[in-house]
Ligand SMILES: Cc1cc2nc3c(=O)[nH]c(=O)nc-3n(C[C@H](O)[C@H](O)[C@H](O)COP(=O)(O)OP(=O)(O)OC[C@H]3O[C@@H](n4cnc5c(N)ncnc54)[C@H](O)[C@@H]3O)c2cc1C
């Protein structure tokens with residue numbers, strides 16, 4: 213069969229693949245993009261976007277309670293879930309449409325097929341064969357499924373977004389980003405939530421921040437069972453019961469959600485055929501320039517072992533396209549100081565290192581500044597919520613190597629500070645900046661003395 217020839221083939225039409233394809237076409241490359249499912253991948257269809265929509269709804273539910281405390285007469289109402297889901301899905305449909313339009317405008321050939329390697333420069337896509345000197349793997353990741361008795365009764369974040377009503381009682385297994393975010397959303401929308409966390413909450417994050425987040429979640433009514441491993445699930449009379457390793461039998465639940473990490477989507481690629489090196493959880497191994505071990509084959513986004521975040525996938529895809537087609541041979545993504553927000557209740561923002569990471573790298577040069585307070589908006593409503601800001605600094609000039617924030621509004625506050633940290637800000641730079649009063653963010657420039665010790 214005659215192969216169709218391109219400058220670049222991108223496998224996967226999610227955040228990373230779309231970014232790479234669109235940027236390469238802007239540089240004049242002839243590009244084919246393979247995507248058998250909806251455009252936008254995880255982020256748009258079963259990730260950031262539907263999750264954030266649910267989070268906004270949850271914030272509004274909470275705001276109604278605060279409003280009543282302020283003296284508004286109306287009682288908090290419950291969410292018309294099907295109506296809201298319809299709005300959420302219409303919004304998602306619009307994003308998919310915009311992507312399709314952009315591909316069209318950029319003359320990118322969209323192939324609605326699964327891509328499999330025939331050779332390092334040759335892809336089978338359904339009945340078609342495509343060839344290019346450069347191939348980007350951007351196939352993302354899928355929720356990990358654990359193999360224990362009855363676990364098929366549970367769902368993952370993918371199916372969570374198919375729910376058409378708020379469950380009354382939910383069990384969530386896991387203590388990472390997704391578990392914490394879904395727990396907060398469900399609780400705020402009126403569900404009784406139990407979390408089963410094997411180790412600690414938000415492993416890898418600053419320990420103190422994760423601990424305070426856990427306390428805030430418990431105050432919010434989420435029951436967190438630490439050190440508890442679920443061994444089996446059973447269905448009885450239409451509800452779910454669990455077996456815990458401690459011997460307890462928690463339940464009943466209407467829904468069991470697994471949020472225990474994600475595995476890279478490499479199985480469909482026939483990657484063995486080209487000798488592609490993969491590691492734990494199917495991750496495609498890459499160097500600092502997104503090169504795999506196979507010349508001409510690259511990988512970006514969740515399919516790699518780097519941070520699984522949309523802006524990371526997008527930036528990696530664009531930098532790679534700039535390097536291959538934009539005349540920038542040294543273009544590469546700097547993986548240092550990547551900001552991230554966990555959309556928990558309250559949200560947790562982080563950029564740079566945790567206290568533990570900094571102490572490991574800089575030892576005694578590390579010192580801290582902290583501020584803990586109740587934001588005015590909540591103090592007025594008699595709804596105590598600990599807000600904690602923490603700066604991790606090193607050296608005589610107190611260069612900021614980590615910023616941690618937990619509290620209302622930090623999801624929007626962090627971005628500006630992330631710019632400053634990327635530019636090498638010191639504590640003195642924050643001190644020299646006048647506060648905006650009265651705000652939550654002003655506390656970041658009004659921090660007092662170093663924490664002793
Ligand atoms: C519930 C949830 C919430 C999240 N929230 C956030 C957030 O708030 N902020 C944030 O930054 N990140 C968030 N993320 C992470 C973010 O969604 C991912 O990091 C991002 O989508 C990764 O993009 P990607 O392009 O690498 O992969 P994906 O978006 O997963 O795209 C991969 C695409 O490849 C396709 N594909 C797979 N195999 C093949 C094949 N063989 N041939 C052709 N196509 C193939 C798939 O159909 C898919 O469309 C969240 C993730 C989840 C699950």
Ligand SMILES: NC(=O)c1ccc[n+]([C@@H]2O[C@H](COP(=O)([O-])OP(=O)(O)OC[C@H]3O[C@@H](n4cnc5c(N)ncnc54)[C@H](O)[C@@H]3O)[C@@H](O)[C@H]2O)c1
Nearest residue numbers: 386387388389390391410471472473474520521553554555
């Ligand atoms: N706001 C955001 O930016 C955002 C939101 C959601 C997801 N994400 C991305 O998606 C990725 C995946 O999210 P996630 O929450 O699935 O993964 P995660 O790595 O954040 O957390 C996985 C959790 O599952 C636990 N776990 C693992 N194996 C287990 C087992 N066998 N039994 C019990 N618990 C087990 C871990 O201890 C951990 O608490 C994240 O790492 C993140 O990069 C980002």
